[in-house]
Amino acid sequence: MYIPPQYRNENLSEVKAFLKQNSFGILVSQVDGKPWATHIPLELDTDEHGNDILVSHISKANPQWTQFSETAEVLCIFNGPHSYISSSWYQEEEVPTWNYIAVHVYGTLxxxxxxxxxxxxxxxVDKYEQNSKCPVSIADLSPKTMRQVKGVVGFQITITTIQxxxxxxxxxxxxxxxxxxxxxxRDAQAASVAQEMSNSKHTK
Structure with a gap:
């Protein structure tokens, strides 16, 4: 994606933390020559060699997986907080804009x-159930329920580029x-942007 130099985040540890906190992303690949996107959790992990990977699964009913290729690059999009910025909040006249945090990850699947x-x-499941009042564990689910795993295709993406x-x-x-x-x-999204702005100011 196009990123003006002043908006590039090249702090890899910060970007990795963002990916872990905002792991519900969009997997984009080609299906019959057209872009195809699926909204799924894409969890940051490492493989047996210590390389950064994303791990996920999709339904076998989703035709996207039928055209997965180990030689074609895929794109994963992750969005953080975003908000409209009114230029009425500026000291000098300017056009309005939008503040946001986003990460694009490219890799081979x-x-x-x-x-x-x-x-x-x-x-x-353990990651997202840890703060639940009555946490669910995959280990406690019945064999009948776990047969549903037959209906998904799991994959991992070896990361090649992060923007x-x-x-x-x-x-x-x-x-x-x-x-x-x-x-x-304003709303919760806007408040999250305000918090990010405050955090960035304090970490400089």
């Missing part, structure tokens, strides 16, 4: 066997206090 699919499901954008009104630092104040008055 290979299908994994059922044992690895089950292992990835254990990790996925990370973090557009938080850079270059308008003198306007940040007002922008943050106004964002905090």
């Amino acid at each position: 290979k299908i994994i066997d059922e044992a690895h699919v089950l292992a990835s499901m254990h990790k996925l 990370a954008a973090k557009k938080l009104s850079q270059g308008r630092e003198h306007d940040h206090p007002r922008i943050i104040e106004e964002l905090q008055k």
